[in-house]
Amino acid sequence: MKDYTLTTESNKSKLNNYFIKSIPFKGELLKPCPGTKGYICCGYQILNIGANCPLDCSYCILQSYFKDGGLRVFSNLEERIGEVITVIESTPERIYRIGTGEFTDSLALDPLTKWTSLLIPLFAERKNLILELKTKTTSIKGLIDSRHRRGIIVSWSLNSPFISERDESKSPSIKARLMAARKCQQEGFSLGFHFDPLVTHRGWQDQYLRTLELLAQYINPKAIVWISMGSFRYMPELKPIIRKRHPDTRILDGEFIMGLDGKMRYFKPIRIELYSYMRHHFESWDKDLGLYLCMESNEVWQQSMGWSPGKTEMLSDYLDARVRKFFG
């Protein structure tokens, strides 16, 4: 892929005041999402394409992973991607749900790195995998220019307008994200949405309803493979970083308890209230949205969703079934 290496003299580029360094990556490119101890996870695979993100959301866990604030993209991705294809081809009976949006935004740097033009032709159309590109941006040109559609899920992270304006201030508005999603839908892509982190704040019910109304206005639910929900949670060491880097945020207001995985979370009744409220409104829009919870307990699943997969393997099966329904 010609354009992958950033071409400034020092091999560094600047975006949103970040320096982007292009370096070879020596670790494992494809890894199972570590999930979190004591909760039901989704059995996702992470494809490592870069480290850190220019969107700088106040709640982002990456602030504690990459303390120097530097952005890195991996210059040897093209060279090494064959390793991933070999793994996938060696287990044809298994469905791989692969995402690139865990350690960076999947599309924020795409205009520079052209990740989509490397990954989509290699990953699309393969029977046993889907590639999920998770973003808060409107950088969809690389997708639209591609001739592939099958096996690609383009996903947007959404939040309430209040949280979007204050805590995702370097990302496009919710409306702009949904307009990009609609364009992708019109161009034949399947979509996903992630409401994570759901945050309690004054008037959160009306605020989230505004986002759900926009979602219904712009998107045809029939193209939605899944919608996930997760409530705000954080490792204790992230709190002072958030306080220092985002002094105006309100996301740390309220009470939290330490969960089974050592992360601070809302009390269970609050999490159940958040998910139940969202589920009620999702289901009054469409009953077949592939709703699921990210890193939640059996009890919270039962009380908010009315059922529970019970364990990670069963949530994996549920999401694999969604993949088969959309892509055969």
Ligand code: SF4
């Ligand atoms: S878009 Fe995602 S990866 Fe980027 S800063 Fe926000 S939460 Fe972190």
